[in-house]
Amino acid sequence: MNDPESPAGGSDGGDVPREPALGPGEAPREPRPMIERIGLAAIALVLAVLFGGVSAASWVGGEPFLAIMAGIGCLMTAWVGALTLVRG
Numbered sequence: 329m330n331d332p333e334s335p336a337g338g339s340d341g342g343d344v345p346r347e348p349a350l351g352p353g354e355a356p357r358e359p360r361p362m363i364e365r366i367g368l369a370a371i372a373l374v375l376a377v378l379f380g381g382v383s384a385a386s387w388v389g390g391e392p393f394l395a396i397m398a399g400i401g402c403l404m405t406a407w408v409g410a411l412t413l414v415r416g
Contacts, residue, residue, distance in 0.1 A: 359416030372409025376402045 350356065360368075383398035 360412075365413050365416055369409040369413045372405050372412065376405040376409065379405060 379398050379402035383395045383402055386392075386395035386398055
C-alpha cells in the first residue's frame with residue numbers, strides 16, 4: 329500500500345528522483361554548459377591522477393594505509409568527474 333505521505337513511496341513509484349523544493353525567489357536549476365562540464369571533468373581527472381600517484385608511491389614506500397586512502401580518493405574524484413559530465 330503506497331502512502332503518499334511516507335518518504336519511501338508515493339503514488340509516483342518512489343524510485344523517481346525528485347528535484348529539491350525551491351525556496352522563495354529561487355529559479356529552477358539549469359544544467360551546466362558542456363564546455364564547463366568538460367573543464368570540470370578535466371580538473372577532476374588531473375586530481376585523480378595525482379591521487380593515484382600518491383597511492384602508488386605510498387604502496388611502494390610501505391605505507392598501505394595511506395595507499396588505500398589515496399586510492400579511495402582517486403576513485404571518488406574520478407567518479408565525481410564522470411558524474412559532472414553525465415549529469416551536469
